[in-house]
Amino acid sequence: xxxxxxxxxxxxxxxxxxxxxxxxxxxxxxxxxxxxxxxxxxxxxxxxxxxxxxxxxxxxxxxxxxxxxxxxxxxxxxxxxxxxxxxxxxxxxxxxxxxxxxxxxxxxxxxxxxxxxxxxxxxxxx
Numbered sequence: 001x002x003x004x005x006x007x008x009x010x011x012x013x014x015x016x017x018x019x020x021x022x023x024x025x026x027x028x029x030x031x032x033x034x035x036x037x038x039x040x041x042x043x044x045x046x047x048x049x050x051x052x053x054x055x056x057x058x059x060x061x062x063x064x065x066x067x068x069x070x071x072x073x074x075x076x077x078x079x080x081x082x083x084x085x086x087x088x089x090x091x092x093x094x095x096x097x098x099x100x101x102x103x104x105x106x107x108x109x110x111x112x113x114x115x116x117x118x119x120x121x122x123x124x125x126x
C-alpha cells in the first residue's frame with residue numbers, strides 16, 4: 001500500500017482577496033509569478049508519477065480563527081485572526097500518495113517563501 005503525505009505550506013499570510021474573480025479584472029491568475037511557481041511544481045510532481053490526493057490554497061487568515069474547545073462544560077473560546085503569537089500561518093496544502101523517499105523530494109519542491117511541513121497521513125481504514 002502506498003502512503004499518503006500532506007505538505008503544509010507555512011509562511012506569512014497572503015492577500016487571497018487579490019485572486020477572487022471580482023478582483024482579477026480579467027487577469028489570468030496563472031500568470032502571477034507565485035501561482036506560476038505552483039503550476040511548475042505540479043508539473044514536476046506529475047513527472048515523478050505521483051498521484052495527487054488533494055490540494056487547496058487557504059484564504060487569508062481573516063476568514064478564520066482559532067477556537068479553544070470548552071472543557072468540563074465551559075463555552076469554547078474563539079479568537080479571530082490575525083494571531084498575535086505567530087507571524088506564520090498555513091496558507092495551503094498538497095496531499096500526494098507516494099513512498100517516503102519521494103515525499104522528501106516533493107517537500108523540497110513545494111513553492112514557498114518559508115518552510116514546508118510534511119507529514120505522513122494516519123490511515124484509519126476508510
